Amino acid sequence: MSDTFDQIFVSLKHWLLGYLPVWSQPVISCLLSIAVIIVAFATLFAITTWLERKGLARIQNRYGPNRAGIPLTNISLFGLGQPAADGIKALTKEDIVPFAADKLVHFFAPVVLVIPVLLSYAVLPIGRNMVAVDMDAGLLFFFAVGAATELSVFMAGWSSRNKYALLGAMRAIAQMVSYEIPLILSSVSVIMMVGSLSTVKIVEAQSTYHGLLPDWFVFTPWGFAGFILFMISALAESNRSPFDLPEGESEIVAGYFIEYSGFKFALFFLAEYLGMFAISGLGITLFLGGWHAPFAWLTWIPSWAWFFIKLVTLVLILIWIRGTVPRLRMDQLMNFAWKFMLPMALLNLVGVAIWHFMTPGLPRWLVGFALVVGPYLLLGRGLMAGKNLAKRTYRFAE
Amino acid sequence: MLGEGIIKGMAETARNFLGSYVSDERLTTVQYPEERIPQIENARQFPFLLYDGDDWHAGMRCVACQICEKECPPKCIYIEKSKDKKPDYTGKAQFYPAKFDIDISVCMSCQICVEVCPFDAIKMDTEYELSTTDRFGGLLINKQKLSRSNSHFRQIHPTDAAEVDMRLAAEKAKAEAKAKAAAAPKPAPPAPVAAPIGA
Numbered sequence: 001m002s003d004t005f006d007q008i009f010v011s012l013k014h015w016l017l018g019y020l021p022v023w024s025q026p027v028i029s030c031l032l033s034i035a036v037i038i039v040a041f042a043t044l045f046a047i048t049t050w051l052e053r054k055g056l057a058r059i060q061n062r063y064g065p066n067r068a069g070i071p072l073t074n075i076s077l078f079g080l081g082q083p084a085a086d087g088i089k090a091l092t093k094e095d096i097v098p099f100a101a102d103k104l105v106h107f108f109a110p111v112v113l114v115i116p117v118l119l120s121y122a123v124l125p126i127g128r129n130m131v132a133v134d135m136d137a138g139l140l141f142f143f144a145v146g147a148a149t150e151l152s153v154f155m156a157g158w159s160s161r162n163k164y165a166l167l168g169a170m171r172a173i174a175q176m177v178s179y180e181i182p183l184i185l186s187s188v189s190v191i192m193m194v195g196s197l198s199t200v201k202i203v204e205a206q207s208t209y210h211g212l213l214p215d216w217f218v219f220t221p222w223g224f225a226g227f228i229l230f231m232i233s234a235l236a237e238s239n240r241s242p243f244d245l246p247e248g249e250s251e252i253v254a255g256y257f258i259e260y261s262g263f264k265f266a267l268f269f270l271a272e273y274l275g276m277f278a279i280s281g282l283g284i285t286l287f288l289g290g291w292h293a294p295f296a297w298l299t300w301i302p303s304w305a306w307f308f309i310k311l312v313t314l315v316l317i318l319i320w321i322r323g324t325v326p327r328l329r330m331d332q333l334m335n336f337a338w339k340f341m342l343p344m345a346l347l348n349l350v351g352v353a354i355w356h357f358m359t360p361g362l363p364r365w366l367v368g369f370a371l372v373v374g375p376y377l378l379l380g381r382g383l384m385a386g387k388n389l390a391k392r393t394y395r396f397a398e
Numbered sequence: 399m400l401g402e403g404i405i406k407g408m409a410e411t412a413r414n415f416l417g418s419y420v421s422d423e424r425l426t427t428v429q430y431p432e433e434r435i436p437q438i439e440n441a442r443q444f445p446f447l448l449y450d451g452d453d454w455h456a457g458m459r460c461v462a463c464q465i466c467e468k469e470c471p472p473k474c475i476y477i478e479k480s481k482d483k484k485p486d487y488t489g490k491a492q493f494y495p496a497k498f499d500i501d502i503s504v505c506m507s508c509q510i511c512v513e514v515c516p517f518d519a520i521k522m523d524t525e526y527e528l529s530t531t532d533r534f535g536g537l538l539i540n541k542q543k544l545s546r547s548n549s550h551f552r553q554i555h556p557t558d559a560a561e562v563d564m565r566l567a568a569e570k571a572k573a574e575a576k577a578k579a580a581a582a583p584k585p586a587p588p589a590p591v592a593a594p595i596g597a
Contacts, residue, residue, distance in 0.1 A: 320415075
């Protein structure tokens with residue numbers, strides 16, 4: 001019973017394909033996967049915008065959206081109609097292209113942004129047997145495609161002919177290039193452990209249960225450090241607070257998408273959130289056991305449900321971080337990337353190698369733990385050295 | 399240690415998040431159309447014209463002196479003086495505005511018109527729900543729509559209204575006394591010291 005429910009989407013697809021002529025099956029199969037991915041994650045995007053506004057509001061002791069509900073009635077459903085209202089607004093708004101803009105590039109930037117983001121979903125296993133393309137070099141594909149978003153960000157910033165847009169685009173490039181390195185290095189640790197670039201194999205490697213806990217990589221010292229490094233870099237890659245310098249509302253208004261309105265703006269917004277889901281999904285795949293249940297007795301819940309539960313949890317944590325941490329300054333961002341994240345990620349690779357070659361047991365745990373905590377403390381000290389981190393006092397205010 | 403502050407901050411925001419579901423005191427937002435905060439006494443939005451008594455036209459205090467029109471910084475007031483006169487509150491014949499329009503899309507609520515008016519005829523209203531579907535005609539307000547009774551003024555700005563009422567009453571009493579003095583038979587001129595010769 002639980003197995004049929006687990007495989008419901010897979011069997012549904014096979015059942016549908018059975019009615020089609022053989023020659024069209026591969027194409028239709030691809031299109032079906034694409035449609036499901038787009039619909040599922042676009043819905044998640046809509047829900048997340050609502051969750052984010054509600055969550056941030058509650059963090060700031062406000063109500064958040066609580067009006068829009070079912071149209072023409074007084075039923076507000078905690079403001080759940082807000083995403084639909086926002087969508088209609090974005091679709092019906094006037095699309096303004098600046099007079100001096102490079103019209104063609106300006107038009108293509110949001111499109112070019114959404115495509116690689118959607119492509120990266122191809123290799124994410126969102127359930128048992130549920131991956132659009134099982135590539136041997138899936139992880140490499142993900143990072144290669146993910147790096148293409150930088151191009152469109154710069155296209156948007158450059159073609160707008162706006163100083164704020166250009167400043168935002170420059171910041172975005174600097175930030176994304178800097179944080180790509182710790183992002184990839186922290187996932188290299190998983191590749192070293194599994195010995196494969198295939199996302200499906202990585203998930204398989206975390207399928208066993210060891211006592212109470214599952215064998216997820218996050219429950220090892222190097223995996224934990226890798227996961228934290230990965231998520232910090234993921235935050236920076238998806239341009240989210242505290243790494244939202246490219247947007248920097250208080251400094252450069254909206255950064256690279258300042259000159260976009262209407263649905264093009266919505267596409268940027270969509271791509272940003274889809275990128276966040278994709279990279280969180282990769283974090284789940286690499287460190288949080290993919291679609292596996294956290295406990296052996298919970299395996300009756302379908303695998304795809306586990307993937308989305310984990311994804312929503314990660315997204316909620318990202319919203320929580322956004323509600324807490326203020327934006328970094330450019331020099332702080334760079335210092336953090338090159339003086340902390342990069343050495344930490346490199347030392348973590350050493351930790352993985354040692355973990356891999358030591359026999360399982362307490363000594364392995366102690367060494368692994370020391371190899372994470374030691375560098376963390378030392379690098380943290382180095383990062384904070386020479387800085388007066390006391391509470392700031394103001395000479396004239398108050 | 400690095401990251402300590404972030405943990406503390408996360409704990410603080412989590413406390414706020416959960417606390418907002420537990421205690422209503424934390425939520426300071428006023429759910430506007432259903433509930434609203436009482437306005438402070440000196441709240442001011444746009445000017446209105448005061449009238450005494452029940453008839454807005456007969457009791458209108460404005461004498462069309464056009465000082466406010468001249469002083470208005472964004473020039474949102476338009477006044478046309480009447481040809482005839484009507485009695486004011488003291489009974490003295492005065493001009494009145496044949497036309498008095500305020501374009502509240504231009505008005506910047508500076509209250510200068512109120513301060514320069516020597517007749518206490520224009521005051522600031524507290525009405526703020528003025529949205530309209532017609533952005534030209536709907537925001538150009540004529541003298542009838544501008545007129546508010548003195549009791550309205552007493553209600554929205556009690557302190558100010560009491561002061562104005564007292565002053566006007568005093569002036570009216572003074573005018574009445576003067577009128578009475580003027581109307582009373584004049585005391586006989588002092589008798590001539592010497593009768594003209596030949597009387």
